[in-house]
Amino acid sequence: MSAPGLRIAGWPTAGRLTGPGWNEWEGLASYRAVGGYGPGRDGAALIDAVRSAGLLGRGGAGFPAWRKWSSVAARPAPRCVVANGEEGEPASVKDRYLLRHRPHLVLDGLMRATAAVGATRSIVYLSDTAAERSVRRALLELGDRGEHVGIVRVDPGYVAGEETAVVRVIDGGLPLPLAKPPRPFESGVAGRPTLIANVETLACVPAIAMGGSAADSFLCTISGACSAPGLFELPYGVTLGEAVEELAGGLLDQPTGILAGGFFGGIHPPSLLAVPLSHHELRAAGAGLGCGAFVVLGERDRPVDAAAEVMSYFASQNARQCGPCVKGTAAMRDVLLALSVGRGTPGDVERLDRWSRTLPGRGACATLDGAAGLVRSLLDGFGSELERLLAPQGADRDASVFDQEHPARRFFADLDDGGIIDACTA
Amino acid sequence: MRVQLDATMCDGYGRCAEFAPDVFVLDDWGYGSPVAAGEVPPGSEDAARLAAAECPVKAILIHEARDAARTRG
Numbered sequence: 001m002s003a004p005g006l007r008i009a010g011w012p013t014a015g016r017l018t019g020p021g022w023n024e025w026e027g028l029a030s031y032r033a034v035g036g037y038g039p040g041r042d043g044a045a046l047i048d049a050v051r052s053a054g055l056l057g058r059g060g061a062g063f064p065a066w067r068k069w070s071s072v073a074a075r076p077a078p079r080c081v082v083a084n085g086e087e088g089e090p091a092s093v094k095d096r097y098l099l100r101h102r103p104h105l106v107l108d109g110l111m112r113a114t115a116a117v118g119a120t121r122s123i124v125y126l127s128d129t130a131a132e133r134s135v136r137r138a139l140l141e142l143g144d145r146g147e148h149v150g151i152v153r154v155d156p157g158y159v160a161g162e163e164t165a166v167v168r169v170i171d172g173g174l175p176l177p178l179a180k181p182p183r184p185f186e187s188g189v190a191g192r193p194t195l196i197a198n199v200e201t202l203a204c205v206p207a208i209a210m211g212g213s214a215a216d217s218f219l220c221t222i223s224g225a226c227s228a229p230g231l232f233e234l235p236y237g238v239t240l241g242e243a244v245e246e247l248a249g250g251l252l253d254q255p256t257g258i259l260a261g262g263f264f265g266g267i268h269p270p271s272l273l274a275v276p277l278s279h280h281e282l283r284a285a286g287a288g289l290g291c292g293a294f295v296v297l298g299e300r301d302r303p304v305d306a307a308a309e310v311m312s313y314f315a316s317q318n319a320r321q322c323g324p325c326v327k328g329t330a331a332m333r334d335v336l337l338a339l340s341v342g343r344g345t346p347g348d349v350e351r352l353d354r355w356s357r358t359l360p361g362r363g364a365c366a367t368l369d370g371a372a373g374l375v376r377s378l379l380d381g382f383g384s385e386l387e388r389l390l391a392p393q394g395a396d397r398d399a400s401v402f403d404q405e406h407p408a409r410r411f412f413a414d415l416d417d418g419g420i421i422d423a424c425t426a
Numbered sequence: 427m428r429v430q431l432d433a434t435m436c437d438g439y440g441r442c443a444e445f446a447p448d449v450f451v452l453d454d455w456g457y458g459s460p461v462a463a464g465e466v467p468p469g470s471e472d473a474a475r476l477a478a479a480e481c482p483v484k485a486i487l488i489h490e491a492r493d494a495a496r497t498r499g
Contacts, residue, residue: 179432322433327455355454362459364434 006093006223006413007230009247011238016207017200017219018233020101025134025423028141031104040209046116047073053208055215058094059084059161059198060264060290062279068195071185072117075193079119082170082189083110085126085199086154086161089262090313090412092293093231094219095199099124099131101423102203103138107149109202112209114148117195122149124199125166127156134424158317162365163196165319176319177365198291218292220277223413224259225252225298234277240294241273251296257303257382259411261290263310264370266377267303286377295411304389305402307378308336312407314371324362328355329371336375341397344390353379427466428489429474431458435485445480446473458485 010018020026031037041049051066072079083106087095098106106124114122124135132153139146152170154160160175167188169175188194204215216235220243223229227249234243240258244251255270265288275285282289297306315329332355335348356376360369379386403409429449431442442450442458448470450458466474478486 177434179430179434323436323438323455323457324433324453324459327457331454358453358459362433362453362457364432 007228010233053215058200072195080121080189080194081114081119082196083124088158088161109205179364220292224296236278253299257297259295261288262293265290269381308340309408322363325368430487432485442477446477
C-alpha cells in the first residue's frame with residue numbers, strides 16, 4: 001500500500017498539529033515524549049485560556065470555542081462532549097489525518113474539554129474506518145483513563161457531521177439534521193447539554209492548557225491545479241497564493257478560479273489567492289475559510305462547469321428533508337448544467353440571482369446556504385463569463401460530459417488512492 | 427409575536443400563505459416561508475395562530491412573546 005499522493009507540511013513558523021507522515025502513527029509513548037497528557041490548566045481556568053488563545057472552531061463556522069464551552073458548562077449536569085470527526089467536506093482531509101495519525105492529541109483535548117465543562121460522557125464521532133481503528137488502539141493504550149470515552153461510527157455523508165445529525169445518530173437515529181432551536185448545547189445527546197467540538201479544535205487544546213499558547217495556526221487542505229497538493233499547517237494571515245508557492249509546489253498553470261472552504265465557501269476568481277486566510281478576511285471577500293479546504297481550478301477547469309458539478313453534488317447529497325433544499329438545489333443544478341453546455345437563457349441567470357437571494361436560511365441545516373452561496377459567488381465573480389455562455393452564442397455541448405453518477409468527484413481530496421493505510425498496525 | 431417554520435416538516439400545502447398572507451409567502455415550488463424573519467406584523471397575530479392551527483403537518487411554531495413557552499399549533 002502506498003501513501004496518499006498528498007504532501008504533509010507546516011509553515012516554517014507553525015507545526016503543532018502536523019507531524020507523523022501517512023505511514024506513521026503517534027502512539028502513547030511518542031505522544032507523552034512530546035509532553036502529551038501533561039499537567040496544565042483545567043476547569044474554568046482552561047475555558048479562560050481557550051478564550052485568551054482566541055481558539056475558533058475548526059469545523060467550518062469559526063465560532064469562538066470558549067463560548068460553546070461556557071454555554072454547556074453553565075447548564076445543569078449531566079453533560080456530554082462529542083469530538084466530531086465526521087469530515088463531510090469531500091475536499092478536506094485534516095480531521096481524518098488527525099484521527100488516523102495523532103489520535104492521542106485529539107483524545108487529550110477531548111478529555112481536557114470534558115473535565116473543563118464538567119461532563120461525564122465523552123464520545124468520538126467518526127465515519128472513517130481507519131480512523132476508528134486508530135482511536136480504538138489509542139484508547140486501549142490508555143487503559144482505565146480511556147474507559148469513559150465511547151466511539152460512535154456513522155456512514156459517511158455530507159450532512160452526517162452537522163451538529164443536530166450528530167446528536168440524532170448517537171441517540172440511535174438517522175444521520176439527518178433537525179430544525180433548530182434547540183441546539184445541542186441546550187439539549188443534545190440524551191437531552192443533555194452537549195458540547196460538539198471538531199477534532200482539530202480539540203487538538204489545539206492540549207497546547208493551550210499546558211503552555212497557554214495562542215491558537216494562531218490551522219490545518220488547510222489544498223488540492224487541484226498545484227504541483228504538490230496536500231495537508232498544510234498555516235498561520236492565520238498567510239495568503240492562499242503564498243501557501244501554494246511555499247508548500248504546495250506552486251501553480252501548475254494559469255488558475256481560473258478557486259473553490260473555497262471545501263464546497264461550502266463558493267467559487268471565486270483567482271484574485272482570492274491574494275486574500276489573507278482568516279475567517280474575517282475571507283468573509284469580507286465574499287468567500288469563507290470553512291474547514292480550510294481549497295481547490296485551485298486550472299486552465300482547463302471552467303468555473304461554470306465546476307459550479308455545475310458541485311451543485312450536482314449538493315442536489316444528490318442533501319438530506320432530502322427540506323422542500324426548498326431538495327427542489328432548490330435540483331433547480332440550480334439544472335440551470336447551471338444548461339449554462340455550462342451553452343443552452344442557458346437570460347431568464348436562467350435571473351432565476352439564479354433570485355434563488356441566491358431568497359434560498360439562504362430556508363433549510364434546517366446549512367447545505368442550502370452553501371448551495372445558494374455558490375451561485376451568488378459565481379454571479380458576482382464570473383458574471384461576464386456567464387453572459388458569454390448564453391445561447392445561441394455559447395457552444396452547444398453534449399451534457400454527457402458531466403458525471404451525474406459521482407458529481408464533483410474530481411474535486412474530492414483522495415486519502416485512499418493507495419488503499420487505506422492502517423498506520424496504527426503497520 | 428414570532429413564527430418559525432420547520433422546513434423538515436413543511437410539505438408545501440400552502441395553507442399558511444392563504445390564512446396569513448402578511449406572515450407567510452410561498453416560494454417557486456409552493457413551500458411556505460415566513461416574511462420579515464418571522465416577526466408577525468401587528469394585527470396579524472390571529473391570522474398567524476390560524477395558519478399554525480390549520481397547517482396539515484404542524485410545521486409552524488408560534489413564539490407568543492419572548493421567554494414564553496413555545497407551542498406547536
